[in-house]
Amino acid sequence: MVKVLQYGVGSIGSKITKALASKPWIEIVGAVDSDEAKIGKDLGVVAGLGKKIDVKICGSLNEALKYVKADVVLHTTSSWLSVVEPQILEIVENRLSVISTCEELAYPWRKNPETAKRIDETARKNGVVVLGTGVNPGFVLDTMILTLTSVCISIDRIEAWRIVDASKRRLPLQRKIGSGMSLEEFKSAVQKGRMGHIGLRESFDMIADSLGWKFDHVEENLEPVIASTPIETEFFKIKPGQVTGVSQNVRGTIGNVEKLKLNLQMYLNAENPRDTVKIEGVPSLEFEVKNGIPGDDATVAIVINMIPRVLNAEPGLRTMKDLKLPFAWLRAF
Amino acid sequence: MVKVLQYGVGSIGSKITKALASKPWIEIVGAVDSDEAKIGKDLGVVAGLGKKIDVKICGSLNEALKYVKADVVLHTTSSWLSVVEPQILEIVENRLSVISTCEELAYPWRKNPETAKRIDETARKNGVVVLGTGVNPGFVLDTMILTLTSVCISIDRIEAWRIVDASKRRLPLQRKIGSGMSLEEFKSAVQKGRMGHIGLRESFDMIADSLGWKFDHVEENLEPVIASTPIETEFFKIKPGQVTGVSQNVRGTIGNVEKLKLNLQMYLNAENPRDTVKIEGVPSLEFEVKNGIPGDDATVAIVINMIPRVLNAEPGLRTMKDLKLPFAWLRAF
Structure with a gap:
């Protein structure tokens, strides 16, 4: 079982949560969101699963990690690297690999080379992997x-x-x-x-x-x-x-x-x-x-399907072209 | 420069040779074929390049390796694993990685598990990589x-x-x-x-x-x-x-x-x-x-494009799903 922490419980984060709940090889262990209206509530209820799943949404990563251990973080908060950089660095400094839908993280080496280098070095130092992906960027046009x-x-x-x-x-x-x-x-x-x-x-x-x-x-x-x-x-x-x-x-x-x-x-x-x-x-x-390719479903899918590839990759900031062939992960991990 | 030895100078082997000759990051260093009519002749002439390229076709791998050092072998002799197994093992025992168009090698783990295991173990022992690929099997339907x-x-x-x-x-x-x-x-x-x-x-x-x-x-x-x-x-x-x-x-x-x-x-x-x-x-x-997808051109392409992926992979018998995302290798290696 892979222990997943969902960081960001907006529209895509909720869809990811629903898909995660259908995967026998995944255990949802924690959730983070900055929205006061969601903090303290059960992730299952907020994500629209129609039932509690015994995972409380926390207002910060630190708080969430007080109670649980995770193998990987799925991160869905913003399209902008300037917004997500501190979040990604905090995740990585907690020695957790992370897959993010942040569009600017899908291939930041040209447009944001300094941020890319900071994230890459921090990830290497902590022995974890960072990947930005989604339907696009992440799949269709790259x-x-x-x-x-x-x-x-x-x-x-x-x-x-x-x-x-x-x-x-x-x-x-x-x-x-x-x-x-x-x-x-x-x-x-x-x-x-x-x-x-x-x-x-x-x-x-x-x-x-x-x-x-x-x-x-x-x-x-x-x-x-x-x-x-x-x-x-x-x-x-x-x-x-x-x-x-x-x-x-x-x-x-x-x-x-x-x-x-x-x-x-x-x-x-x-x-x-x-x-x-x-x-x-x-x-x-x-x-x-x-x-x-339908956007939301495809984003949810590729984020989850890349978990096994990310957990077995060499530490650092990776992009889709650096990882093994992606495919639907329908089997046990 | 990657030093390539072409093993098999039939129709596909000749097309591969022509494509290799157009790649600035590749040096063709040797060639092997069992056809008496080709042995001793220049690879460029036999492959239809219209000129000599100072590579003599040898009747055996042993003979070819007397004169040159190679980084990788491109192997195009037969569709049948029973025919190519001794050839692949000989290549691997010479500590050379090999990419083969042998169709049965593209994913031999189910139909030919014992042969797959022998090739895998020999490749690991010698620290080299074996890959079977081509347009199909190798790409379109897998x-x-x-x-x-x-x-x-x-x-x-x-x-x-x-x-x-x-x-x-x-x-x-x-x-x-x-x-x-x-x-x-x-x-x-x-x-x-x-x-x-x-x-x-x-x-x-x-x-x-x-x-x-x-x-x-x-x-x-x-x-x-x-x-x-x-x-x-x-x-x-x-x-x-x-x-x-x-x-x-x-x-x-x-x-x-x-x-x-x-x-x-x-x-x-x-x-x-x-x-x-x-x-x-x-x-x-x-x-x-x-x-x-046009068969012959695509086979030639994927065999060459996988060279960088194979040279950086972990030793053993690999399949397309075990290697990093494939793409056209048009840049320097």
Whole structure:
């Protein structure tokens, strides 16, 4: 049995808790959340399991670790490395390995090299492993693409799309893609940063470093998708002219040739949602996941499925490309 | 620079040699083949590089190793473990890691457990790594499927198809799928064994063991595909009623429920060639490679791309699921 501590009991943390409860090889031993409304309550009740599971949500890791021993922490608090760094360091200094859904942690070596180095060194010193993963970054636009390249002798260019119909996703996701904003509100939110999907650059950097591509120029952009007809979701009523979501690109060129382009579209009622990878090379390949990989379930799955890989990896900050082949862990550990 | 010795200079061995010659991080240092017509000749000439590369083809590994030191052997001689076992053991006893396209070596732990154990023990004793890989087994119907399962919380059933248009493939492949045979010749060839694609059971076993599925019943079958109209390839003229190829299945059931089905169709002028994976679970996924992954190029690629993974792995007989995430090795080593 692997003893798991759930750090962060928001939407994804709750979904992870439900999935953990279905795994015979896992014992949930503790939970941490900063929300006063959740502290002191039973994790099973807060996560929506419909029953108590004898795990009290604590307000801090220190408090949780007074009562229990854990093998690994599943961490789901924020997309931002600046927010999660002290949390990750505290986990690691308690000699616990951690798998986090923090998007900026999926491949921090390029965009946040100093933070990456601090986390890596602390993890090594304490003999534990840190991994950032999730559906994306973590799988669709990095791990999945890299795996597919393993049957290529040479590669001229890679282009990949993830087109997500956000109308069935969680409120925080619908909100962060700008649903219901006016064009002006959207532009102002973009300027303040923290708009749209986090992690596209991390996926791009993981592919670039793996393939050894050093770009002369990298361009990132983020555009709104505008409603042409009224749209209604569980959470929003959108009028024509309002924002329904985002289209984001990262492009890298060598000389004047575009070598790598990742495009992520997340908007309400997206047509023909899918994940597509096109590799031009020897051989050229075209892959598609019909309807795309469902985000929340996939994130929950990969976080849990990576536990055995993380527990057997060499200490340090690892990324998906550094660990053994990922697959669904349905058997005993 | 990684020093590579090419063992087997047939069709795939020659294609690998050409690809190796294009890789700046690789030095081809030696070659072995049993064909008297090739022994003593320059590898570059025999492999179709159109020039000498100062590597003489030797009749035995012993002879080749008199003159050169190698870091890894790429081995492409036979699909059958009984044929390659002494070759693999000789390589390993010379303290060389080896990547082989031998289909039965891709996952020998179930069908050939004693041979697997002998190879594993000898590799460990000599501190080297043995890997069997290729497009299939090695990627399409095992590694690729497993990677996709990493975003699944639970899986009820997996079904996958690889449909290959054999009319563009090599003569040995067109021959081994029975092209041009009468139905009687095909049936008699099947009874003698050694007919059709080798390795489907190995792919099946790799998935089953990875997911921890213990089947109550496993069924394998091999059916001919019959021409309804005349077909002409570079090598064959097929009349209606003659065999154009094979359709092979492996199915595993638990209780009366079919959990895993792999289907491989290889026949001349196959319609809509493709690789398709359907996973029923949470979430359900459907994945397709348009036109399918081209066999020969992909085999050449994955054999070379796995070199860095093999050179950094723990000694022993390894399979694709035991090594770090595979991807195209386009950078320096």
